[in-house]
Amino acid sequence: MLPPTLESLGDQALLLRWGEVADADSNRRVHEVAAKLREAALPWLVDCVPAYASLAVFFDAAAIRGSDPLAVVRERVAAIAASMDASQDAATARLVEIPVAYGSEHGPDLDDVANASGLTTAQVVERHAQVEYLVAMLGFSPGFPYLLGLDPQLAVPRLATPRTRVAAGSVGIGGAQTGVYPNEGPGGWRLIGRTTLALFDARREPPSLLLPGDRVRFVPIDAPALGAGAKAPR
Amino acid sequence: MIDVLGSGLQTTVQDLGRFRHRHLGVGTAGALDAVSLRVANLLVGNAEGAAALEITLQGPRLRMHGAARIAITGADIDAHVDGVALPGWRPIDLPAGCELAFGPCRRGARAYLAIAGGVAVESILDSASTDLRAGFGGFDGRALATGDVLAIGATSLPDIDAPAIPKWWIDPHPDLDLAHARPIRMLPGHDHVVPSDALVAQAWRVTAHSNRQGLRMQGEPLRLADARDRLSEPVAPGTVQLPPDGQPIVLLGEAQTIGGYPRIGHVIAADLPRLAQRRPGEFVQFEWVDAAAAHAAACAQRHRLTRIGLAIAQRRGDA
Numbered sequence: 171m172l173p174p175t176l177e178s179l180g181d182q183a184l185l186l187r188w189g190e191v192a193d194a195d196s197n198r199r200v201h202e203v204a205a206k207l208r209e210a211a212l213p214w215l216v217d218c219v220p221a222y223a224s225l226a227v228f229f230d231a232a233a234i235r236g237s238d239p240l241a242v243v244r245e246r247v248a249a250i251a252a253s254m255d256a257s258q259d260a261a262t263a264r265l266v267e268i269p270v271a272y273g274s275e276h277g278p279d280l281d282d283v284a285n286a287s288g289l290t291t292a293q294v295v296e297r298h299a300q301v302e303y304l305v306a307m308l309g310f311s312p313g314f315p316y317l318l319g320l321d322p323q324l325a326v327p328r329l330a331t332p333r334t335r336v337a338a339g340s341v342g343i344g345g346a347q348t349g350v351y352p353n354e355g356p357g358g359w360r361l362i363g364r365t366t367l368a369l370f371d372a373r374r375e376p377p378s379l380l381l382p383g384d385r386v387r388f389v390p391i392d393a394p395a396l397g398a399g400a401k402a403p404r
Numbered sequence: 405m406i407d408v409l410g411s412g413l414q415t416t417v418q419d420l421g422r423f424r425h426r427h428l429g430v431g432t433a434g435a436l437d438a439v440s441l442r443v444a445n446l447l448v449g450n451a452e453g454a455a456a457l458e459i460t461l462q463g464p465r466l467r468m469h470g471a472a473r474i475a476i477t478g479a480d481i482d483a484h485v486d487g488v489a490l491p492g493w494r495p496i497d498l499p500a501g502c503e504l505a506f507g508p509c510r511r512g513a514r515a516y517l518a519i520a521g522g523v524a525v526e527s528i529l530d531s532a533s534t535d536l537r538a539g540f541g542g543f544d545g546r547a548l549a550t551g552d553v554l555a556i557g558a559t560s561l562p563d564i565d566a567p568a569i570p571k572w573w574i575d576p577h578p579d580l581d582l583a584h585a586r587p588i589r590m591l592p593g594h595d596h597v598v599p600s601d602a603l604v605a606q607a608w609r610v611t612a613h614s615n616r617q618g619l620r621m622q623g624e625p626l627r628l629a630d631a632r633d634r635l636s637e638p639v640a641p642g643t644v645q646l647p648p649d650g651q652p653i654v655l656l657g658e659a660q661t662i663g664g665y666p667r668i669g670h671v672i673a674a675d676l677p678r679l680a681q682r683r684p685g686e687f688v689q690f691e692w693v694d695a696a697a698a699h700a701a702a703c704a705q706r707h708r709l710t711r712i713g714l715a716i717a718q719r720r721g722d723a
Binding site for chain 1: 423424425426427428429430528529537538539540541591594634635636637638639640641642643660661662667670671672673695696698699702706
């Protein structure tokens with residue numbers, strides 16, 4: 171894999187970019203480098219923010235001696251990224267299983283997705299649940315995962331008019347992406363199921379169920395097992 | 405304790421922000437004018453990063469249960485206690501039971517009220533700041549409402565009959581420029597507009613669709629040299645995005661952590677406080693600087709804050 175390009179994000183962060191396409195190999199590399207940077211215990215490192223094919227390194231310039239803190243950060247980060255072993259084993263990433271009640275009131279758009287993809291609803295569930303997804307990054311809102319690996323046949327356009335209220339834990343498909351809404355709020359993805367797992371809780375340790383670089387598998391469960399108090403999305 | 409008799413337009417509990425969690429999608433939040441927050445805290449004897457109130461455009465009415473030392477910084481805001489006008493940028497002792505009434509910001513967009521002892525709220529992810537978008541932190545993850553009661557860190561202040569207002573104050577120039585706005589300095593972004601000076605060649609109007617997530621600017625639409633779709637990448641407070649309509653958005657502390665729009669520049673950290681004081685309807689002029697100038701500006705700002713801290717300590721007799 172080619173080394174990343176480096177550019178500044180203002181005077182608070184450095185961006186490493188491996189490419190301009192969302193693919194699993196680039197993304198795994200992002201997580202490997204992020205892990206190496208965290209391990210290096212750099213005193214000025216504030217945040218390592220992964221994205222599909224890039225990594226932002228936020229630094230505390232006041233903690234860096236000299237007149238060019240950005241140069242110090244560039245040099246250390248480039249050296250660490252270059253020191254990566256090419257045969258890094260990415261299969262050590264955590265696997266998180268997310269139980270999902272597919273269809274009925276928990277996934278009101280499941281029939282639409284089946285129709286659009288030319289499959290039965292059972293086939294949609296099977297194809298969605300059989301994939302091991304990669305958490306490319308978290309963003310948009312706390313704990314919101316961007317997952318790579320959706321079966322291309324399941325890709326369906328977003329709703330023309332987003333729902334004003336999507337229940338927390340809703341599992342959806344939007345374009346070629348699939349993910350889970352951590353919180354109730356507006357949403358334009360097609361909803362195919364729901365989990366009662368809380369993807370994000372600011373008071374919990376750890377606050378986020380998923381971390382960038384995790385592997386995720388959805389596990390179909392029976393709807394009654396979702397538990398009392400599960401509200402249907404409108 | 406403090407009773408909120410009137411909420412003001414958007415009054416939130418903020419400290420210097422939430423760090424080390426951006427990889428989870430958790431943004432910084434915090435005081436958008438960090439210089440004013442720091443000075444307000446120094447004036448009342450708090451740690452620089454103690455929790456205070458950020459007041460937006462129109463301020464609250466508060467009743468102070470006990471005698472309190474306060475300081476008002478940031479925007480030039482109307483403030484009274486029992487008909488006595490309270491000036492900013494100095495520590496003021498208030499009597500127990502008094503009503504502190506804020507009016508509109510006359511110049512600037514955001515004022516800061518620090519109280520000795522700090523505002524006491526639950527620490528969420530290592531910060532007292534309110535993340536309005538995510539709905540956590542600060543006072544229940546929301547702006548203050550009429551009827552709320554704020555807890556203050558314990559301090560003992562002898563009661564007095566009337567506000568005690570010193571004759572000295574701290575001058576925030578040049579870190580704030582409410583009287584005479586200077587250009588906002590920027591570093592280049594990954595993406596370029598054509599012609600290349602189009603971003604800095606015109607003054608941009610701050611629209612009313614601006615908030616703690618970002619300032620939406622209005623002017624002659626900008627065009628990109630390369631208009632292809634971009635892959636989502638991390639962004640920072642100060643990042644200037646260009647959506648398809650050609651009207652720039654300058655991200656502020658409560659912006660999302662990842663963005664898919666082209667980024668045409670980044671405001672330097674030292675100028676974020678001045679940027680945060682721009683009101684809807686006012687104009688912003690940008691200018692390009694290089695990394696060395698950005699670093700020099702940040703260092704100079706830190707040195708001024710250190711000198712301000714020393715000056716305050718001498719005045720208070722702490723030195």
